[in-house]
Amino acid sequence: xxxxxxxxxxxxxxxxxxxxxxxxxxxxxxxxxxxxxxxxxxxxxxxxxxxxxxxxxxxxxxxxxxxxxxxxxxxxxxxxxxxxxxxxxxxxxxxxxxxxxxxxxxxxxxxxxxxxxxxxxxxxxxxxxxxxxxxxxxxxxxxxxxxxxxxxxxxxxxxxxxxxxxxxxxxxxxxxxxxxxxxxxxxxxxxxxxxxxxxxxxxxxxxxxxxxxxxxxxxxxxxxxxxxxxxxxxxxxxxxxxxxxxxxxxxxxxxxxxxxxxxxxxxxxxxxxxxxxxxxxxxxxxxxxxxxxxxxxxxxxxxxxxxxxxxxxxxxxxxxxxxxxxxxxxxxxxxxxxxxxxxxxxxxxxxxxxxxxxxxxxxxxxxxxxxxxxxxxxxxxxxxxxxxxxxxxxxxxxxxxxxxxxxxxxxxxxxxxxxxxxxxxxxxxxxxxxxxxxxxxxxxxxxxxxxxxxxxxxxxxxxxxxxxxxxxxxxxxxxxxxxxxxxxxxxxxxxxxxxxxxxxxxxxxxxxxxxxxx
Amino acid sequence: xxxxxxxxxxxxxxxxxxxxxxxxxxxxxxxxxxxxxxxxxxxxxxxxxxxxxxxxxxxxxxxxxxxxxxxxxxxxxxxxxxxxxxxxxxxxxxxxxxxxxxxxxxxxxxxxxxxxxxxxxxxxxxxxxxxxxxxxxxxxxxxxxxxxxxxxxxxxxxxxxxxxxxxxxxxxxxxxxxxxxxxxxxxxxxxxxxxxxxxxxxxxxxxxxxxxxxxxxxxxxxxxxxxxxxxxxxxxxxxxxxxxxxxxxxxxxxxxxxxxxxxxxxxxxxxxxxxxxxxxxxxxxxxxxxxxxxxxxxxxxxxxxxxxxxxxxxxxxxxxxxxxxxxxxxxxxxxxxxxxxxxxxxxxxxxxxxxxxxxxxxxxxxxxxxxxxxxxxxxxxxxxxxxxxxx
Numbered sequence: 001x002x003x004x005x006x007x008x009x010x011x012x013x014x015x016x017x018x019x020x021x022x023x024x025x026x027x028x029x030x031x032x033x034x035x036x037x038x039x040x041x042x043x044x045x046x047x048x049x050x051x052x053x054x055x056x057x058x059x060x061x062x063x064x065x066x067x068x069x070x071x072x073x074x075x076x077x078x079x080x081x082x083x084x085x086x087x088x089x090x091x092x093x094x095x096x097x098x099x100x101x102x103x104x105x106x107x108x109x110x111x112x113x114x115x116x117x118x119x120x121x122x123x124x125x126x127x128x129x130x131x132x133x134x135x136x137x138x139x140x141x142x143x144x145x146x147x148x149x150x151x152x153x154x155x156x157x158x159x160x161x162x163x164x165x166x167x168x169x170x171x172x173x174x175x176x177x178x179x180x181x182x183x184x185x186x187x188x189x190x191x192x193x194x195x196x197x198x199x200x201x202x203x204x205x206x207x208x209x210x211x212x213x214x215x216x217x218x219x220x221x222x223x224x225x226x227x228x229x230x231x232x233x234x235x236x237x238x239x240x241x242x243x244x245x246x247x248x249x250x251x252x253x254x255x256x257x258x259x260x261x262x263x264x265x266x267x268x269x270x271x272x273x274x275x276x277x278x279x280x281x282x283x284x285x286x287x288x289x290x291x292x293x294x295x296x297x298x299x300x301x302x303x304x305x306x307x308x309x310x311x312x313x314x315x316x317x318x319x320x321x322x323x324x325x326x327x328x329x330x331x332x333x334x335x336x337x338x339x340x341x342x343x344x345x346x347x348x349x350x351x352x353x354x355x356x357x358x359x360x361x362x363x364x365x366x367x368x369x370x371x372x373x374x375x376x377x378x379x380x381x382x383x384x385x386x387x388x389x390x391x392x393x394x395x396x397x398x399x400x401x402x403x404x405x406x407x408x409x410x411x412x413x414x415x416x417x418x419x420x421x422x423x424x425x426x427x428x429x430x431x432x433x434x435x436x437x438x439x440x441x442x443x444x445x446x447x448x449x450x451x452x453x454x455x456x457x458x459x460x461x462x463x464x465x466x467x468x469x470x471x472x473x474x475x476x477x478x479x480x481x482x483x484x485x486x487x488x489x490x491x492x493x494x495x496x497x498x499x500x501x502x503x504x505x506x507x508x509x510x511x512x513x514x515x516x517x518x
Numbered sequence: 519x520x521x522x523x524x525x526x527x528x529x530x531x532x533x534x535x536x537x538x539x540x541x542x543x544x545x546x547x548x549x550x551x552x553x554x555x556x557x558x559x560x561x562x563x564x565x566x567x568x569x570x571x572x573x574x575x576x577x578x579x580x581x582x583x584x585x586x587x588x589x590x591x592x593x594x595x596x597x598x599x600x601x602x603x604x605x606x607x608x609x610x611x612x613x614x615x616x617x618x619x620x621x622x623x624x625x626x627x628x629x630x631x632x633x634x635x636x637x638x639x640x641x642x643x644x645x646x647x648x649x650x651x652x653x654x655x656x657x658x659x660x661x662x663x664x665x666x667x668x669x670x671x672x673x674x675x676x677x678x679x680x681x682x683x684x685x686x687x688x689x690x691x692x693x694x695x696x697x698x699x700x701x702x703x704x705x706x707x708x709x710x711x712x713x714x715x716x717x718x719x720x721x722x723x724x725x726x727x728x729x730x731x732x733x734x735x736x737x738x739x740x741x742x743x744x745x746x747x748x749x750x751x752x753x754x755x756x757x758x759x760x761x762x763x764x765x766x767x768x769x770x771x772x773x774x775x776x777x778x779x780x781x782x783x784x785x786x787x788x789x790x791x792x793x794x795x796x797x798x799x800x801x802x803x804x805x806x807x808x809x810x811x812x813x814x815x816x817x818x819x820x821x822x823x824x825x826x827x828x829x830x831x832x833x834x835x836x837x838x839x840x841x842x843x844x845x846x847x848x849x850x851x852x853x854x855x856x857x858x859x860x861x862x863x864x865x866x867x868x869x870x871x872x873x874x875x876x877x878x879x880x881x882x883x884x885x886x887x888x889x890x891x892x893x894x895x896x897x898x899x900x901x902x903x904x905x906x907x908x909x
Binding site: 026031041050052053054055071073074160162163164174473479506507508509511512513515517 | 620647671672688689697707708740741
């Protein structure tokens with residue numbers, strides 16, 4: 001039986017939150033939050049909510065970038081964070097199961113302990129499987145192994161049938177295979193409430209990684225230098241997308257607006273999971289030696305420590321000049337699980353009600369052009385986008401298997417970089433400035449000659465861009481009637497998702513601003 | 519200082535608007551047209567929702583006997599239903615849209631009515647709740663505090679508060695419906711249709727998709743389902759009218775043409791029993807019932823319907839004692855009737871033909887139950903709803 005948190009409950013203030021302080025608006029707050037403990041709980045609670053005429057929204061961790069869960073006036077949040085089981089077969093063999101409330105950090109840890117396996121999942125410890133996997137499941141190991149949804153073999157989900165009854169069903173290759181495809185990237189929040197993900201097998205956890213970090217100072221930045229950094233970075237991923245020996249490398253180039261730093265952090269291991277051969281990593285880092293003159297490292301500087309600093313990417317005033325030029329590439333070797341879980345933790349409780357945020361995204365098929373790089377330079381160096389971060393992740397490799405576009409709901413199978421625009425602030429008075437900054441930067445970036453000239457201002461799929469990532473949803477895109485094509489491509493996927501939506505959620509119970517429209 | 523007009527308001531409201539059509543065949547018009555026929559001499563202004571695809575509008579007509587004069591036309595996105603405040607100072611409009619401000623929802627509007635000129639001035643436009651798309655009907659609660667919206671395509675009811683100026687607040691009450699019935703095309707999900715309030719402020723609604731009549735009670739920030747009455751499977755209840763005179767709830771089935779009368783206990787908010795029913799057409803003809811109108815006596819029901827061959831308006835006399843319906847006559851008309859409603863005196867009805875955009879009055883003889891002569895009042899393309907202010 002679920003635990004009901006009503007508005008009178010002292011826990012309600014925390015229970016109703018999301019990780020984004022912008023949401024919900026005062027008139028959008030739910031009536032109650034229902035904490036469920038297992039799948040049967042979810043089904044019963046969902047039925048009760050439906051019978052009361054309330055709108056249910058499902059929350060596994062509250063990391064949704066928009067208000068899709070908490071904007072539910074007088075409705076009910078069905079919280080499934082307690083469904084956090086991680087199980088394996090006997091002796092750590094498959095199949096493997098993960099509950100939607102399992103935090104990624106916990107999944108990594110438990111699969112490592114029990115099976116020396118992993119999911120190629122995300123980068124944030126407290127993000128949970130429910131939203132993360134059903135929207136694609138991209139992370140550190142995506143170039144090496146592909147997306148997490150590429151490994152999902154079955155999903156348990158509570159849907160609502162045409163008679164309004166909550167029913168538990170399993171979607172796998174034999175039963176409800178159309179729904180399985182939809183749940184492999186099409187977001188569970190469109191179709192029902194997921195209670196478990198199943199994997200026949202999972203990839204091996206890498207044994208170790210080499211980590212490195214570089215950064216540049218805006219004080220020494222010039223347009224040419226900025227363009228050089230971006231084009232060098234992008235060109236590497238475009239040129240090496242099909243070279244398997246590079247698939248063990250994950251990198252993130254973080255462009256922070258002036259006066260922040262531009263930070264490049266990466267981790268690498270060979271395809272056998274060790275780091276015996278560093279030639280790939282050295283080759284990548286060598287490409288950034290073009291930025292001269294050389295600066296001198298401050299006493300005691302260790303780039304790895306800088307990379308590990310919590311919130312790395314933020315302003316670090318003690319750094320001088322460009323760390324890329326401090327001399328020999330400095331790397332640190334760590335156990336993979338230690339490197340990616342060891343310094344993260346969290347309860348999963350949403351304890352920071354003040355942080356306000358806005359996000360956008362883009363998939364890129366090719367390297368940055370000079371015009372694109374200059375668009376970023378102009379915005380990030382100017383006064384109109386302070387606090388903006390543009391994180392450019394490596395992508396491609398194993399994700400770019402075109403066959404998987406047919407049995408998953410992730411159509412971006414030829415991208416080499418994935419960009420995430422982020423801006424964070426606390427004072428609501430900054431809302432307009434912050435939102436304008438990120439919007440104007442985004443518009444400028446996709447208004448160059450390589451953008452689809454009929455869809456300027458957005459990365460509409462063409463030979464240069466591949467749209468957006470649905471797990472980084474952005475309601476600004478709703479102004480375009482073609483927004484589904486931005487997230488789900490121009491092929492047969494969106495019609496498939498519409499058909500599945502119509503079939504499995506005939507009452508459109510599970511909806512939000514960017515849910516599948518029938 | 520408010521302006522004064524040279525008329526006396528009676529505080530009567532006449533609201534019409536739902537989901538059907540009326541067309542008057544030109545031959546029929548020429549045969550029966552009776553010249554200057556006053557449909558209801560007390561009508562002062564008529565507000566007509568025109569749901570044309572290219573340009574939705576609210577037309578304002580000054581009524582002067584049989585000659586209606588257009589005095590204003592206001593742009594409004596896909597207006598589907600109109601409702602007046604009890605004091606006739608505010609007009610509420612449902613916008614039958616699927617997206618509003620980029621989101622999958624619809625909107626409703628409130629307009630201030632100029633008592634002298636009849637002109638409309640937008641007071642507020644509000645989004646409905648997410649997924650509350652395709653609203654087909656609005657109604658004002660008896661206390662004037664809420665606008666109730668039937669979001670047909672979204673399968674939900676939304677209630678918005680009305681402030682003392684007539685402005686709408688954001689949706690405070692949302693009720694999502696589920697269910698289905700037997701029709702393979704029309705009854706795959708809930709499809710709330712029309713809403714009426716009883717004298718105690720309870721909300722009674724029809725649901726075409728679920729074959730249900732619902733009685734809801736407002737309870738704080740919730741709409742509590744007090745009673746759900748299943749009707750004949752496949753009937754698709756759409757039009758409902760509550761007659762306090764006969765303590766009867768009349769329900770028109772869109773899909774099977776059935777007119778049903780239920781005893782309604784207003785004191786307790788209960789639909790007691792089915793008293794009787796009749797069918798305007800056979801289901802095998804694949805006809806559609808579009809609208810019903812209840813005579814002020816509560817004993818006569820006018821039904822607009824179509825089948826594959828023709829469009830018709832039929833009158834029935836309802837006998838509350840034995841629940842029987844006795845037909846009083848049928849008029850063949852050109853188009854389907856969108857709106858059908860008696861004027862207060864019961865001697866005539868207004869009928870709206872959305873197909874041809876003709877708005878007409880029909881003479882009605884209470885004693886015989888016969889529909890008589892027709893008078894064209896005006897025309898408005900793709901009319902979907904109409905309401906009046908009175909002297």
